[in-house]
Amino acid sequence: MQGQEEAAAGSPAESCQIVHVRGPIIVGAGPSGLAVAATLSRHAVPFTVLERSDGIADLWTNRTYDRLRLHLPKVFCELPHARFPADFPAYPSKHDFLRYLRSYAARFGVAPLFGRTVTRARFDAAAALWRVTAVVSAGGRAAATEHYASPWLVVATGENAEVVVPRVKGRERFTGEVLHSSAYRSGERFKGKRVLVVGCGNSGMEMCLDLCERGATPFMSVRSGVHVLPREMFGRSTFGIAMSLLKWRLPIKLVDWLLLLVARLVLGDTAKHGLRRPKLGPLEIKNITGKSPVLDVGAWSLIKSGNIKIVPEVESFISGNGVRFVDGNEMAFDAVIFATGYRSNVPSWLKQQDDGELFTEDGNKAKAQQQQQQTSNGHWLGPKGLYCVGFSGRGLLGAGADALSAAADIAGRWQEWAAAAPGPKISSSV
Incomplete structure (x- = not known):
């Protein structure tokens, strides 16, 4: 396997063995993990990728709806060292993107070890190694436990590892269907x-757009303000225009003002239809919270026409198929879909270090860590050989930049380490 160290998978009786990996351990085989591995491969640095699912890009493969397309033009979504095929549309579908990722992995010899759920990673100061424990699953059941050790650990599980479903009072009383957006595929079965x-x-x-086109009657519950922007302005992508303006070193507040001015001309006053805009601009909010503005792909016209109805925040479920909103109104629904996003799961397995918190309980990079890193190396470098790729809040573009930086740093350290510790070793002591 090019660039990949073979792990010693074994039975539970063999689980005390430790695989000393030549090169870094990469946790996660989504776009971030693949980008790091591909770049390491170009640096001739070996690596081991651990992935809990049975294939690459689990989120894109198993937890996205059928009509999904990249919301940004493909030029902003390419991983390092490989362009999208010329015949791909400007906004590739999820199937296009998965085809690209599989080709990408094959091209750079990235062969993850699938079915490995990392349950613990800690830094052993005495040995100056990261020790990683993974449960191996086969046929949906835990079959063995494996232990790995390396001077470097790359956290590439991303910001979207676990679904987020808010607790709503009375949910157990609701007799209709309740699901998270990760389980939604098409509005076809909700017709009528x-x-x-x-x-x-x-x-x-x-x-909501998909439901409407499939003959359902969608209602969208809005809790707070949201910026809706046209996906394109003046024949160019809105994101591309924003990036060009920022490259000209225009202040972010001015760029936001220009974007909102054009959005008002193109879309009208969104507040009149129930979508009030936040006080801060879209790019400013993105920088502070990581929350992206909505790039409209057709839903806005259906909101204006009343085919998609805006309702307030949900207060509780009531008996039968009823929902009560914060304004006191009640309505009946056949189904409720929580499009409430995802969170990182890193805090559940990465043990915090004595020299500071790396991630908060909700899976975000700790503010103190972010502030320290933003002055020198972005979001990707942690202490003691730890690298975090895909946590900058800048999507695929940011993940690619993080991957290039992390892999280059590892490659520089690898040369010295490889000379002192050539070849993999197996140890029987934990």
């Missing part, structure tokens, strides 16, 4: 039904 979509981000808006 009243469906409440909780959440007004890009996914919530597009699912």
Whole structure:
């Protein structure tokens, strides 16, 4: 396997063995993990990729709706060292993107070890190694436990590892269908039904569009303000225009003002239809919270026409198929879809270090860590050989930049380490 160290998979009786990996351990085989591995491969640095699912890009493969397309033009979504095929559309579908990722992995010899769920990673100061424990699953059941050790650990599980479903009072009383957007594929089976979509981000808006086109009656519950922008302005992508303006070193507040001015001309006053805009501009909010503005792909016209109805935040479920909103009104629905996003799961397995918190309980990079890193190396470098790729809040573009930086740093350290510790070793002591 090019660039990949073979792990010693074994039975539970063999689980005390430790595989000393030549090169870094990469946790996660999504776009971030693949980008790091591919770049390491170009540096001739070996690596081991551990992935809990049975294939690459589990989120894109198993937890996205059928009509999904990249919301940004393909030029902003390419991973390092490989362009999208010329015949791909400007906004590739999820199937296009998965084809690209599989080709990418094959091209750079990235062969992850699938079915490995990392349950613990800690830094052993005495040995100056990261010790990683993974449960091996076969046929949906835990079959063995493996232990790995390396001077470097790359956290590439991303910001979207676990679904987020808010706790709503009375949910157990609701007799209709309740699901997270990760389980939604198409609005076809909701034809003729009243469906409440909780959440007004890009996914919530597009699912409402899909439901409407499939003959359902969608309602979208909006809790707070949201910026809706046209996907394109003046024949160019809105994101591309924003990036060009920022490259000209225009202040972010001025760029936001220009974007909102054009959005008002193109879309009108969104507040008149129930979507009030936040006080801060879209790019400013993105920088502070990581929350992206909605890039409209057709839902806005259906909101204006009343085919997609805007309702307030949900207060509780009531008996039968009823929902009560914070304004006191009640309505009945056949189904409720929570388009409430995802979170990182890193805190559940990465043990915090004595020299500071790396991730908060909700899976975000700790503020102190972010502030320290933003002055020198972005979001990707942690202490003691730890690298975090895909946590900058800048999507695929940011993940690619992080991967290039992390892999280059590892490659520089690898040369010295490889000379002192050539070849993999197996130890029987934990």
